[in-house]
Amino acid sequence: MDRKSLTSVFSKVTFSTFNFLAKYTSYSFAVTFFSTGIGAVIATLFALYYFDAVNIKVSAKFLLILKVLIGIVWMYMLFQYGLFKKLGFSGFGKPITDANKHIETYPTIKINPNLQPSEYKRLLRSLKNFPSFIAMNTSIGVLVVILMAILISIVTEGGLNWLFLFNIMIVGAIASFIVICFSLIVGEIYTGDVRVQCKKLMYERGIRFHDRAMFSVKLKLLFLLVLFIITLFLSNILTYFNRDEMTKVFSFAFLAVIVSMIMAYLLFRIIYTSLKQIEKSSQELIKGGSGILFPRSLDKEFLNLSKSINTAVRTIRDYQSSLEEKVKARTSELNSAVEALARKDKMIETELDFAADIQRGIIPWELKPWNGISFAAYYQPMGKVSGDYFDIFRFHDSIFVLMADASGHGVPAALITMTAKQAFSTVIKESMKPAEIFRSVNEIMVERLKTSDYLSAFMLKIDQKNRVTFSNAAHPKAIHYIHSRDEYILLDTNGIFIGAIKEAEDSYENQVTRLKSGDRIFLYTDGVLEHKNAAGEQFGLDRTIEILAANKKQTLDIQVQKLMESLRNFIGQGSIKDDISLIALELEPRWSQFIELYNKGIKFLKIKDLSEALGHFSEAYKLIPSFSNIQLQLAIVYYHMNELVKAEELVSYYLKEKPTDKMGIQLAINVFMKQNKKEEANTLLKVLKSVSDGEGKVPS
Known part of the structure; x- marks a missing residue:
């Protein structure tokens, strides 16, 4: 042991x-x-x-x-x-x-x-x-x-x-x-x-x-020294008087050693216990306890040390208490600030939701076909609001398709898109070409944007004969799929950012191409091309064309959907770093067949062969019912064949698409007059007069 x-x-x-x-x-x-x-x-x-x-x-x-x-x-x-x-x-x-x-x-x-x-x-x-x-x-x-x-x-x-x-x-x-x-x-x-x-x-x-203090360590050590002297004194006396009988001397020496050891152990125990108390108090303070020392010893040295430690502990506690109060007060202030920020954040979120609703309202979600051209689109803001904007402007004999991307992200970029929407809507006229529109919009944007922000844009103008006039204002190049050659080409022109400098108006130019049966055109923002995967590799234009080519036999909607799925898979678990927008259009693959039937119908209508005209127009209508002029021609045939109900139905549908078309209005007046619907006829007479006077508006 x-x-x-x-x-x-x-x-x-x-x-x-x-x-x-x-x-x-x-x-x-x-x-x-x-x-x-x-x-x-x-x-x-x-x-x-x-x-x-x-x-x-x-x-x-x-x-x-x-x-x-x-x-x-x-x-x-x-x-x-x-x-x-x-x-x-x-x-x-x-x-x-x-x-x-x-x-x-x-x-x-x-x-x-x-x-x-x-x-x-x-x-x-x-x-x-x-x-x-x-x-x-x-x-x-x-x-x-x-x-x-x-x-x-x-x-x-x-x-x-x-x-x-x-x-x-x-x-x-x-x-x-x-x-x-x-x-x-x-x-x-x-x-x-x-x-x-x-x-x-x-x-x-x-x-x-x-x-x-009642004693001191020095005094106790003195006790041990005196005990040693007493032991030595008694040992000498025993030795002096008992030289012939040393057994007594040895037995006393043994007793003296035992007593000295006991006394030394007791003194050591007092000192050791006091030191352990100090150590325990320090550990308790480190662990967050009170750390107050309650000494067992009555010695002056340990009591003075305990007082010093307790004074230090109380000072630390005072600092801690003061700090805790300050932290508590600061925490309360921070909590109040956080609550205020939360309320403000909620208000901002509500306002952003409202702004997002407004912005979504300027995006044409109902992409109705136009003269055999169908549309598909994808729109994903990085946040609640977006710096991307696309639009379709429909006129009597032509249609404009616009894709734009404001510099930056979030609210500032969204405000630029709202300004751009207003500017394009104000400027655009059917007689204008894209480059001319860009010049006018650039002038407005330079005047309104007092910052270094700008806008890139790509615009197409498509007429009744599917002739495409386009212009690019520093936007990613459009992708044109030529069905007859199974080939993808890029559409581009000169032109710098809109709203950057006034002198940019001299940079815009027009180019012309043509849509044929099955052709597709894709307009998109740089968010499609520039997103990266985990390895830092960009999605890129080549990959975009490759995926489009792999899905060329799909419908336009499915093809766009497949492209976006590929982009999301490419990004993986990473977050969206930019707004993503795309609008695609396709000329009906059966357009050639349709236009042949349509032209024959016109030919037979001119020679009053109503039966043949009706047959060709009906076949053409089955192929592309969205071509508005086919509705008008069928209505004319039914009018001449005295099938007024069918004529009324078709001309009414036509006027919903083209409410200011004089030929359509005149036909509708004739149909109503033959049916003795004078009130409807009189209403349309007012519309016709308004259009003829050049007001360009339809009375409500």
Whole structure:
């Protein structure tokens, strides 16, 4: 078994014995027994060795009276220290009575938690004074025994023996010193736990107390030094008087070593326990606990150190408390700011939702076919609002298709698109060509945009004969699929950004191409081409054309859908970094067949062969019902064949598409007049007059 294990076993045995004594006698008696009692036993052994060494001769009567006297002194001390507390006698002296009154010993040793503040203060004072009190009382008891021994010697021995007086004084001094040392040191150890408990209870209840030093480490080390001198003194005396009988010398030397080791261990225990308390307090403070140190020791050095530590702890706590208050106040301010920001963010989100609704309102979601041309589109803003904008402007004999992309993202870009929408809607006329429109819009945008923002755009103009006039204002090139050659070509012209500089108007130009049966044109923004995958690779134009080619046999809607699916898969888990927009158009693949039937119908109508005209127009209508002129020609045939209901139905549908067409209006008037619907006819007469006068508006 190692030294640490032996020490642990010794501590457990002694404290178990201490608790047993306290439980069946009293707390004060248990402390006194382990301090003064053990000290008295050691002092007695030292005294016996001394008397044996100097060979003091006394009578049997002296010894008998001395034993009775010592017994009386011991009985008095047993009464005083509370041996009979269970019988209702708590002992003498304030430290003794306070300890026995307020300290409970069953089932464990603890202080009554329901004391008044004054009682806690009195108890703490008594526990501090307890070691000194029992040391003083015991030394008085030793002094009384010495004095009585001298008096008994005078009475029984017939006078004063100066040699006896000298020796008895030496024995008294040695015994008093040993008893005082053990009373102070062991008494401090065994009252330490209860003192700490009392301080904690007072601290928790806010009762102020002051730790007053009773001893010092220097004094205790001096005790050990004096004990060594006493041991050396007695050893020399024993050696001097017992040179022929060294057994006594060796036995005393063994006793002296044991006592010195016990004294050294007790001093080490006090110092070690105090240091461990300081370490524990520091660890508790690090972990966020109170960190307040309640020292067990009564030594000046440790109490001063404890005061310094506690002062530092309180200072830290004050800083922490102040910091916590500041943090709390700051947190409250931040929470208020966060709540205000949340409200503002919600308001902004609501406004952005509203702005997004407005912006979606300028996008032509209903992509109705026009003269055999069908449309498909895709629109995905990066956020709630977008800097992309596409539009379709329909006129009597032509249609304009626009794709535009404002610089930047989010709200600023969205505002530019709104400005562009207004500018294009204001400027555009059927007689104009794309480059001319760009010049006019550029002038407006330069005037309105006071920032460095701009707009790229691509515009197509398609007429009744499927001739395509186009212009590019620094926008990605359009993709033209030529069905007859199964070939993809790029459409492009000169032209710089709209709204950047006024001088840009000289840069715009027109180019012309033609749509044939099955041809497709794709307009898109740079968000399609410039998105990257996880490896940093761009989607690119080549990949776009490759995917379009792979899906060329699909319908226009499906082809656009497949392209966007490929783009999303290419991006993967990455976020959308730019707005994505695309609008595609296709000339009906059966256009050639349709136009042949349509032209034959016109030919037969001119020669009044109504039956043949009806047959050809009907076949053409089945092929491309969206071609508005076919509705008008069928209505004319039915009018001449006197099938007025069918004529009315078709001409009405035609006028929904072209409400200002004079030929259509005139035909409708004739149909209504033949059916005697004068009110409807009169209404259309007003429309015809309005159109003829050049107002260009249809009365409501």
